[in-house]
Each structure stands twice: as C-alpha cells, then as structure tokens.
Amino acid sequence: MEEQNQPGTLSEPKASQENTAPSPLASAFLRDHPEWVSETTFALGETTLVIPREHIVAACAFLKSTPGLEFNFLADLCGFDRGPEEEPRFEVNYHLFSITKHHRVRLKVVLNEDDAHVPTVTGVWRTANWHERETYDLFGVVFDNHPDLRRILLPDDWQGHALRKDFPLRGYEPYSLK
Amino acid sequence: MSTTLNIPPQFEIVDRPLDTQMTISMGPQHPSTHGVLRLELVLDGEMVVKSTPDIGYLHTGMEKLFEYKKYQQGIVITDRMDYLNPLGNNLAYVMAVEKLLQIEIPERAQVIRVLTCELQRIASHLVWLGTHALDIGAMTVFFYCFREREKILNLIEAASGGRLTPSYFRIGGLMMDLPAGFERRVQQFQDAFLKAVEDFHKLLTGNRIFQKRTQGVGYISAEDAIDWGLSGPCLRGSGVAIDIRRANPYTGYEKYDFEIPTEPDCDVWARYLVRMREMKESHKIVQQALSRLQPGPVKADAPKVVLPDREAMKTHMDALIHHFLIVAEGFDVPAGEVYHPIEASKGELGVYIKSTGGPKPARVHFRGPSFVNLSALPHMSRGAMIADIVAIIGSLDIVLGEIDR
Numbered sequence: 001m002e003e004q005n006q007p008g009t010l011s012e013p014k015a016s017q018e019n020t021a022p023s024p025l026a027s028a029f030l031r032d033h034p035e036w037v038s039e040t041t042f043a044l045g046e047t048t049l050v051i052p053r054e055h056i057v058a059a060c061a062f063l064k065s066t067p068g069l070e071f072n073f074l075a076d077l078c079g080f081d082r083g084p085e086e087e088p089r090f091e092v093n094y095h096l097f098s099i100t101k102h103h104r105v106r107l108k109v110v111l112n113e114d115d116a117h118v119p120t121v122t123g124v125w126r127t128a129n130w131h132e133r134e135t136y137d138l139f140g141v142v143f144d145n146h147p148d149l150r151r152i153l154l155p156d157d158w159q160g161h162a163l164r165k166d167f168p169l170r171g172y173e174p175y176s177l178k
Numbered sequence: 179m180s181t182t183l184n185i186p187p188q189f190e191i192v193d194r195p196l197d198t199q200m201t202i203s204m205g206p207q208h209p210s211t212h213g214v215l216r217l218e219l220v221l222d223g224e225m226v227v228k229s230t231p232d233i234g235y236l237h238t239g240m241e242k243l244f245e246y247k248k249y250q251q252g253i254v255i256t257d258r259m260d261y262l263n264p265l266g267n268n269l270a271y272v273m274a275v276e277k278l279l280q281i282e283i284p285e286r287a288q289v290i291r292v293l294t295c296e297l298q299r300i301a302s303h304l305v306w307l308g309t310h311a312l313d314i315g316a317m318t319v320f321f322y323c324f325r326e327r328e329k330i331l332n333l334i335e336a337a338s339g340g341r342l343t344p345s346y347f348r349i350g351g352l353m354m355d356l357p358a359g360f361e362r363r364v365q366q367f368q369d370a371f372l373k374a375v376e377d378f379h380k381l382l383t384g385n386r387i388f389q390k391r392t393q394g395v396g397y398i399s400a401e402d403a404i405d406w407g408l409s410g411p412c413l414r415g416s417g418v419a420i421d422i423r424r425a426n427p428y429t430g431y432e433k434y435d436f437e438i439p440t441e442p443d444c445d446v447w448a449r450y451l452v453r454m455r456e457m458k459e460s461h462k463i464v465q466q467a468l469s470r471l472q473p474g475p476v477k478a479d480a481p482k483v484v485l486p487d488r489e490a491m492k493t494h495m496d497a498l499i500h501h502f503l504i505v506a507e508g509f510d511v512p513a514g515e516v517y518h519p520i521e522a523s524k525g526e527l528g529v530y531i532k533s534t535g536g537p538k539p540a541r542v543h544f545r546g547p548s549f550v551n552l553s554a555l556p557h558m559s560r561g562a563m564i565a566d567i568v569a570i571i572g573s574l575d576i577v578l579g580e581i582d583r
Contacts, residue, residue: 044277044516072404075519076528076545095517095528095545099404099418102425106517127407130553138241153234153582162242163541169246 028069033062048106053118056094056109060124063096063105071096071105074121077131079139083165089113090141094121111141120146138163198222206235210313210568213578215552221564229559229567231552236582244542248508249275250349252542257343259544260580262305265298265334266522267544267580268347273428274518274529275349278511279483286474287351288430293364293467294337294346295429296460300371301330302523302575303457310450310572311382314391319381326374329367336360350484351477361468368468371461378454392446396558396570399444406554409547410525411456412574415449417442422521433470434463446573453575483509508537524548524575546580 030037036059039050051059063071076095083089094107109118120143121128132143133152140161143149151158160167205216214235220228240259244252256267269291276283308323331341336357338344346353382388398408403416413420421438423431439455441448477484485504486497503509511533519528525547532541551574558570 043514044280046516048515074407075526076517076530076543078530078541078543078545080532080541093515093517093530095530097519097526099420104426104517104519106515125407126405126557127550127553130549151234153237155234162239167242169242 028066033059036062046104046106048108050108050110053109053111056107057119057121057124059107060094060096060121063107064124068101070098070100073097073099074125074127074131075104077121077128077135079135079141079163081139081164084113087112090116090139092118092135092141116141117144118142119144122146137161140164199227204567205232211571212309212576215571215576215578215581217555217567219564219567224563224565226559226562226564226567229556231555233549233552233578233581236578238583240583241542241544244539246538248537249511249539250504250508252539253347253349254343254345256544257340257345258579259546259583260302260522260524260527260548260577261342262577263298263302263523264342264344265295265346266302266520266527268345269295269429270518270520270522270527270529270544271542272347272349273520274516274531275511277516277518278514278531278533279349279480281350281478281480281483283351283478284475285430286355286472287476287478289467289470289472290337290352290356290476291347291429292431292434293464293471294334296463296467297330297333297364297367299460299523300457300464301327301334303453303460304330306453306523306572306575307378310569310575311388313568313572314388316382316385316388319378322374322377322381326371329370333360333363333367336363348477348484350480351475355476361471364464364468368461368465372458375454375457375461382450383454389447391566391569392450392573393443394445394447395562395566396446396449396573397444398554398558402557403444403554406557407550408525408554409550410521410523411449411452412525412551412554414438414440415452415573416444417448422519422526426519428518428520434466436460436463446569449573510536511539519545522547524577524580525551544580544583546583548574548576548578549581552576552581 036051036055037049038052041048063069074094075097078093080091080093081089088110090111092109096105096107111118118141120132129148130152132146133150135141136143136149137151137153138161150156154162200221202219202221203216204219205211206214216232218230218232219226240255243255252271253268256271257264259267304323304327308320311319334344335341337360338346338353398416400416400418403413403418417440419438419440424438436459439452439459441451481500486501490497491501513533513535515532517528517530519526527547528545530543531539534540555570559567
C-alpha cells in the first residue's frame with residue numbers, strides 16, 4: 001500500500017502508537033470462524049477484517065463476548081462510497097474498542113449498490129442506533145431490522161443521500177415540503 | 179378544501195380526551211438545550227414518559243466539504259465542529275493525516291500540542307460548568323467561569339491569532355512557535371487557577387439546591403454506559419476508568435503524570451465531580467508541559483508536506499518551489515485508511531480518514547463524542563421530571579456543532 005517515494009516519509013516511518021495486537025487477534029478469529037473473514041489487512045498499525053454481511057452480527061457478538069478479545073465498545077460506525085462506477089460500491093466500517101484490553105479493530109462490510117442492505121448490530125451494542133441512522137441518512141445503506149431507521153441529520157423528506165459521490169456539493173433547488 | 183401538505187405522522191394531532199399524556203416540543207430555541215437541539219417529550223403530568231432527540235438543525239455538510247478540500251484546508255473546518263474545543267479537533271484531524279503520511283513531529287511541537295490542548299480542555303470544561311450551573315439556576319458561577327476562560331482564550335489568541343477558531347496545528351507540526359513571554363503568561367494563569375477551582379467548589383459543591391437537583395438524576399449504570407457508547411467524563415462518571423490518553427496514548431501523553439478521575443454514582447452529580455477533578459488534572463498536565471518545553475523546531479522535516487519558513491523561502495529555490503506546490507496543488511497522501519481517536523474534552527473524538535491517493539481525502543468522518551453521548555439521553559431521562567431534563571443535558575456537555583456537523 002505504501003510506495004517508497006511517497007511524500008512526507010523523509011523521517012523514519014514510526015511504529016504505530018496504538019497498542020493493538022493484530023496477529024493474535026486476527027488469528028483467534030480465523031481459527032474459530034475462518035468462513036467469517038474474507039480478507040485481513042494490517043496497515044498503519046490498524047487491523048481491518050472484511051466480513052461478509054451475513055456474518056457481521058455473529059462476528060460482532062463473537063468479538064464482544066470472547067474472553068481475551070472483549071470488544072465491548074463500538075467506538076464508531078461509518079459508511080464510505082467508492083463512487084457510482086465502482087462495484088461493490090459501499091463500505092460500512094465498524095470501529096471496535098475494548099474497554100478492558102485497550103485494543104482496537106476495524107470490521108468492514110462491502111455492499112453492492114442495488115442491494116445495499118446490512119443487518120443491524122443494535123442488538124449487540126445499542127449505541128449503533130444513531131450511527132446506523134446517520135449512515136442510512138447520508139449513504140442510503142439500509143440496516144435491516146433496525147428499530148428506528150429514520151433520517152437523523154437531514155429532514156425526513158430530503159431527496160437523495162448527501163454523502164454519495166454523485167450527490168452534488170451545492171445546488172439551487174429550493175427546499176420545500178413535498 | 180383539502181390541503182396539499184402531507185404532515186409527517188409524528189406531527190399529527192391526535193385527540194385523546196381521556197389520555198393524560200401530552201407531547202410537547204422542547205427546543206430548538208430553548209436556551210437550556212445548548213444550541214439547536216429539539217426534544218420531543220411525552221409527558222405524564224411533570225414526568226417524562228419518553229424523550230426523543232431531534233437533531234440536524236445545524237447540519238452544514240462538513241463531512242461532504244472535506245472531500246472537496248485539500249488536506250491542509252480541512253483543518254479550519256474542524257474548528258467549527260466542537261467550537262468549545264477547537265484545538266482538540268485540530269489535533270485529532272492532523273494526527274490522522276500524519277498517521278497516513280507517517281510523519282514524526284518534533285518534541286517541542288508535541289509538548290506545545292499537549293500544553294494548548296489541556297488549556298483548551300479547561301476552557302471547555304469552564305463553559306460546561308458555567309452553563310450547567312446557569313441551567314440549574316446558579317447564575318454567579320457563570321461569571322467566575324467565563325472570567326477564567328477569557329484568560330485561556332487570550333493565551334490561545336496569543337499563540338494562534340484566533341480565540342475561538344485557532345487552527346493552530348498543522349499537518350507536521352504547528353502553525354508557528356509560541357510567542358515570547360508565553361510561558362510566563364501561562365504560569366500566571368496556572369498560579370491563579372487552583373484558587374478559582376476552590377471558588378467554584380464553594381459556590382456549588384456545598385450548595386444544597388445544586389445537590390438536590392443533581393444527585394440521583396440521570397442515572398446510567400456502567401454496563402449501560404458502555405453499551406450506549408458513552409465516553410469521556412460521562413463514562414467516568416459511571417465508574418469506568420477509561421481515558422484514551424492512557425489507553426491509546428498519543429502526542430506523548432504516556433510521559434505525563436495524571437490521574438483518571440472516576441465517580442461511582444452514575445448520575446449528574448458524579449459527572450459534575452469528574453469534570454471538576456479533571457480540570458485540576460489538566461492543570462497538572464499544563465504544569466508538566468511547561469517544564470518540558472525545550473527549544474527546538476516545531477515543524478517536521480518533511481518539505482513536501484510542511485510549509486517552509488519565510489526566511490528559507492526568500493533564500494532557497496527549493497523551499498520556494500515546495501511552498502508553491504503545497505499551496506497550489508496540495509500534497510499527495512498515500513492510499514489507506516486510518517481511525518485516530520483522541521480524548522477530547524467531551525469524550526472519544528475519533529477521525530476516520532480514507533485516502534485513495536491525491537491531495538484530497540476520499541472520506542473524512544468524525545466520531546463526535548457529543549453525538550454518541552446525546553443518543554443515550556432517552557435512556558437516562560426515563561421517569562425523570564421535566565426540569566431534570568435540563569440538568570441531564572447539561573451534564574452530557576453537548577455541542578450541537580459537533581453533533582450535526
């Protein structure tokens with residue numbers, strides 16, 4: 001991922017400040033449930049596990065409850081749009097943190113545009129509620145079985161999803177109740 | 179005559195004469211909601227049956243804007259998010275970009291970052307304390323708090339030129355070094371501050387009205403607090419000793435000696451005590467940072483990312499070229515993604531940056547602590563009185579600029 005001639009690397013590349021434990025974490029996961037992880041990357045001191053969406057709830061519950069991993073804190077959940085020409089188009093990132101072990105991991109689910117559905121993880125952490133509403137609002141990713149999937153930042157009758165790459169930065173449409 | 183307006187279901191007026199419940203809208207212009215927060219309260223008499231926060235009134239599409247700005251232009255946007263803790267936002271953002279670029283910043287810049295961020299944390303807590311007490315009815319504290327906060331804002335203005343929107347940190351270091359005599363002025367503030375904290379305690383902590391209004395109000399247990407993703411003083415007020423400065427140290431916080439205050443009571447009172455103690459801890463860190471200040475550079479040795487000094491620009495051809503390229507075209511950031519959390523004054527402030535190469539980010543996401551802390555408000559306010567809602571909102575210390583982004 002990093003080339004040799006990138007800018008800003010004139011000083012020595014330093015080790016990550018975060019005390020994540022990448023390999024034991026990923027290996028514990030892979031040993032018990034190899035079919036849940038489709039890709040593992042370790043870059044810039046952060047571990048990323050790409051999870052097929054049908055396993056995301058089970059994977060989150062596993063990470064939360066397994067002794068030694070104990071990812072009991074969902075720090076963040078956010079979406080990303082790779083652009084309308086890309087397929088799969090959307091990513092949903094789950095940033096997990098362990099209150100007891102102080103390590104972090106990122107889970108990633110990739111979704112196609114015509115089927116941008118992912119099961120909700122509100123059953124695992126209730127804090128996912130607003131994060132998922134925000135991702136639904138700004139990207140149009142639908143979280144199945146979410147208890148209260150409404151728009152959160154934009155008005156209820158807003159057209160389109162603002163953080164998609166094909167949504168314009170500015171426009172002159174007058175706002176009105178439909 | 180039929181109306182063409184399609185009224186959303188939550189605004190429909192339902193006539194239930196035998197029902198004692200009443201739905202009222204609190205905000206968005208209510209002075210105690212700290213901005214433009216609207217709460218939909220279902221009341222049974224004075225008891226809150228259900229509260230539903232309605233946010234988005236201050237949504238300005240900042241995360242969209244980041245994707246159209248160069249990396250260094252994003253710093254000024256971060257100032258406008260949590261406008262009570264702008265240096266914390268600057269720090270989280272520039273550190274995330276530095277992590278993508280893998281730049282090491284010099285020691286003096288790190289110490290100044292810690293020094294100014296801790297001053298900013300005190301300033302943020304002072305606004306919280308003043309407005310929280312004001313909401314509950316104690317007006318005097320507000321003036322004492324803002325007197326102290328003014329001193330900090332003057333210090334930040336001396337360093338950066340801006341009081342509320344400093345944009346003091348740059349990718350790879352600082353905008354410029356501290357002005358002459360800055361240490362002496364910080365020391366003057368430091369000498370007077372502990373006395374001021376004692377004054378706050380005299381005004382509030384022993385005040386029976388304040389105790390009655392806060393003790394046992396807004397209860398959230400440690401398990402629930404973790405489940406709802408609370409962070410910062412709200413989580414520590416439920417007895418969970420977690421602080422990102424200790425858990426995942428950054429900017430050299432592992433070298434500083436400070437405690438993580440926790441309180442076991444899980445209520446508004448506990449969160450009040452945690453923040454009061456945190457101000458003293460920040461005071462300690464500022465004192466240590468002052469003693470660590472050694473002369474040295476404040477910008478990293480990365481000429482393709484960091485703007486050159488004016489003197490070098492006038493004498494060196496390569497410095498001039500680099501200056502032109504950085505300003506006109508920006509600098510390329512290698513593809514990758516980072517999530518960088520810091521302990522802001524309100525909790526875990528995480529910045530997620532996705533780069534696909536080039537001078538502009540593909541995605542910048544801010545995990546605002548206020549956003550997540552507010553989402554637990556319905557849980558904390560079940561069965562509370564309507565006046566307690568004001569106390570609970572105050573104890574969460576929310577800033578709508580960060581929630582709505």
